[in-house]
Amino acid sequence: MPNRGQRSFLYRVFLHNFWLKLVSVLFAIGLWMAVARDPIAEVEMKVPIEFHNLADNLEIDSANFTEAQIRVRGPERLIHRLQPSDVRADIDLASVNPGERTFDLNGRHVHVPQDLEVVQIIPGQFRLSFDNRAMRVVEVRPRVTGNFALDMEVKQVIADPPTVTITGPQRRVAAVEAATTDPVDVSGAISRATFVTSAYVSDPLIQVVHPTSVHVTVIMERSGNEKK
Numbered sequence: 001m002p003n004r005g006q007r008s009f010l011y012r013v014f015l016h017n018f019w020l021k022l023v024s025v026l027f028a029i030g031l032w033m034a035v036a037r038d039p040i041a042e043v044e045m046k047v048p049i050e051f052h053n054l055a056d057n058l059e060i061d062s063a064n065f066t067e068a069q070i071r072v073r074g075p076e077r078l079i080h081r082l083q084p085s086d087v088r089a090d091i092d093l094a095s096v097n098p099g100e101r102t103f104d105l106n107g108r109h110v111h112v113p114q115d116l117e118v119v120q121i122i123p124g125q126f127r128l129s130f131d132n133r134a135m136r137v138v139e140v141r142p143r144v145t146g147n148f149a150l151d152m153e154v155k156q157v158i159a160d161p162p163t164v165t166i167t168g169p170q171r172r173v174a175a176v177e178a179a180t181t182d183p184v185d186v187s188g189a190i191s192r193a194t195f196v197t198s199a200y201v202s203d204p205l206i207q208v209v210h211p212t213s214v215h216v217t218v219i220m221e222r223s224g225n226e227k228k
Contacts, residue, residue: 041076042119044069047087049105053094061129061169063204068105068123074116087112089121100129131169135209139163139178140199142216146187154186155221159214164199168206176201179208186218193218 046067051060068089072082088111091103104125110118140159148154164179179199186193194217199208 039076040073041079042071042073043079043082044071044120045082045084045087046070047084047089047110049089049091051091051093053092054096055093057133058093058096058098058130059133059169059205061131061172061205062127068110068121070110070118070122071120072112072116073119078113078115082113082116096128096130098130098132100127102127129169131171133167134170134173135165135167136173136176137163137165138176138201140181140214141178142181142197142214142218143183144186144216144218145183146185146189148186148220149188149190151223152190152220153223154218156219158217158219159199160217161212161214164211164214165209166201166206167209168203172203172205176203176206181214181216184216184218186220189218189220191220193220 047070048067054060070087070089072079072087089105090109090111091105102125105121105123107118107121110121112118140162142157142159144154144157159181166173166176166179179201181197181199184195184197186195194215196213196215198211199214201208
């Protein structure tokens, strides 16, 4: 038979706080069974690629690469709760110079919640072009549309301000002839009319510095071809 010391030891191990220990064991078993029964699932999502640490004097000169297709695997309960904002793809641009550069896109660049894993990334590589940042002042050329009144034609179009400053990759900035405006509809105008609109450049990598409203004044006159 166990002596008193042994009985005391057995009591402390097995009987002290017995119900608390029993509940803990049952809870652990239940949790293990729940996890063990949780099937594995996969989901595929498109995620924007975030670019960091680009030098202030450089611009990305590529307009056709903005996102990656990423397949994620993990417990089904976590996959069902996964949102696109939970997955992030990062590329560090600290070491780039003007010209073309090839980047790898792998698991080191993709961040997912704990207990999930990335199983596929498309594309695995991509190329970007970089150019020096440039600024330039260009003319604003309003775009006038509409059905003119009988025997009327546009005599003059005035933009205020007449110019805007643009910025972007150097070669693209150099190629811009002028900024344009949203269409100005002058249907029915017979003398002088002023419209408020915005100026822009069609190249998506060119930005207007300090965008502001543009006042477009259209002056109409009688057509020289009117019948006597």
